[in-house]
Amino acid sequence: MYTNGDYPFKFGTYMGCDAMGNRYYENRIDYPFGQHRWVEPANIHDFDSTHIPPEWHGWMVSMNDATPSLEQEYIDKMSKHTIKGEISHAPYQSNIGHQEPYFNFNGMHNQSQIRSRGYGIGNHVVGLPPGAPDAYYTQPGSPYNEASIRKFEMQGKLDEKRAYKSEMWRQRLMTVAEKAAIEQSEKDEWTKPFEVAKTAKRLSLREQAILARGGTLSK
Numbered sequence: 001m002y003t004n005g006d007y008p009f010k011f012g013t014y015m016g017c018d019a020m021g022n023r024y025y026e027n028r029i030d031y032p033f034g035q036h037r038w039v040e041p042a043n044i045h046d047f048d049s050t051h052i053p054p055e056w057h058g059w060m061v062s063m064n065d066a067t068p069s070l071e072q073e074y075i076d077k078m079s080k081h082t083i084k085g086e087i088s089h090a091p092y093q094s095n096i097g098h099q100e101p102y103f104n105f106n107g108m109h110n111q112s113q114i115r116s117r118g119y120g121i122g123n124h125v126v127g128l129p130p131g132a133p134d135a136y137y138t139q140p141g142s143p144y145n146e147a148s149i150r151k152f153e154m155q156g157k158l159d160e161k162r163a164y165k166s167e168m169w170r171q172r173l174m175t176v177a178e179k180a181a182i183e184q185s186e187k188d189e190w191t192k193p194f195e196v197a198k199t200a201k202r203l204s205l206r207e208q209a210i211l212a213r214g215g216t217l218s219k
Contacts (some may be wrong), residue, residue, distance in 0.1 A: 010025070010031070010038060011027060011030070012025035012026050012027030012036075012038070013025060013026050013027065013066050015037075015059075016056075016067045016068065016069055018052075018055075018056050018138075019053070020051060020053075021042030021043075022039050022040065022041050022042050022051065022052065022056070023039065023040045024037070024038075024039050024040075024044075024056060024059070024067070025037070025038055025039075025040065026062070026207050033062070033211065036042075037059070037060055037062070039052060039056075039060065055068040055071075056068060076173050114126070114128060114132075114134060114135035114136065115128075115134040115136050116128060116130070116132070116134060117134070152165075153165075155167075155170075156170070158170070158173055158174065158178075
């Protein structure tokens with residue numbers, strides 16, 4: 001990759017660096033087409049072509065002549081001259097739109113592989129340690145989306161050791177004696193008005209008529 005005839009090294013212009021640390025060079029004068037662009041890997045002992053991110057791959061194979069940094073500069077420059085027909089409240093100022101925070105792990109640019117196998121487990125297949133953030137995109141409302149995960153809270157507790165998260169869980173934690181005491185208290189609450197009515201003084205028809213007309217009874 002670095003040899004070219006009698007020359008032991010290739011010389012070119014530094015064009016940029018990606019998130020992994022790979023450095024990209026170009027020399028259109030001394031080398032023929034197809035050899036005029038190359039990359040110096042950040043980790044030369046563990047490198048293959050898949051470690052080149054898509055934005056730099058297009059430049060490496062001459063699909064475009066602008067590096068990713070120049071493309072963003074071009075977008076920012078042209079956005080200033082864009083004539084807006086209507087007022088826009090969109091949070092994005094370019095055609096790129098929403099982008100998830102980029103998490104580069106071992107040069108894996110396929111972000112769908114950077115995901116844990118379970119809670120607090122990580123991914124032993126790719127060497128992802130436990131607790132590392134997942135890099136793949138999740139739709140709003142997905143149980144894997146952090147914004148959609150509700151904070152776990154207990155609804156109450158029977159004592160210091162018996163906290164419950166729902167009414168069903170509360171019924172499971174209660175003892176037979178506690179359930180019987182609650183049933184008895186509810187029964188007493190229902191029968192209380194009847195007991196009061198039994199002990200209350202019965203009014204005569206004349207007294208009922210006086211109260212119906214808005215009068216008062218003498219003591």
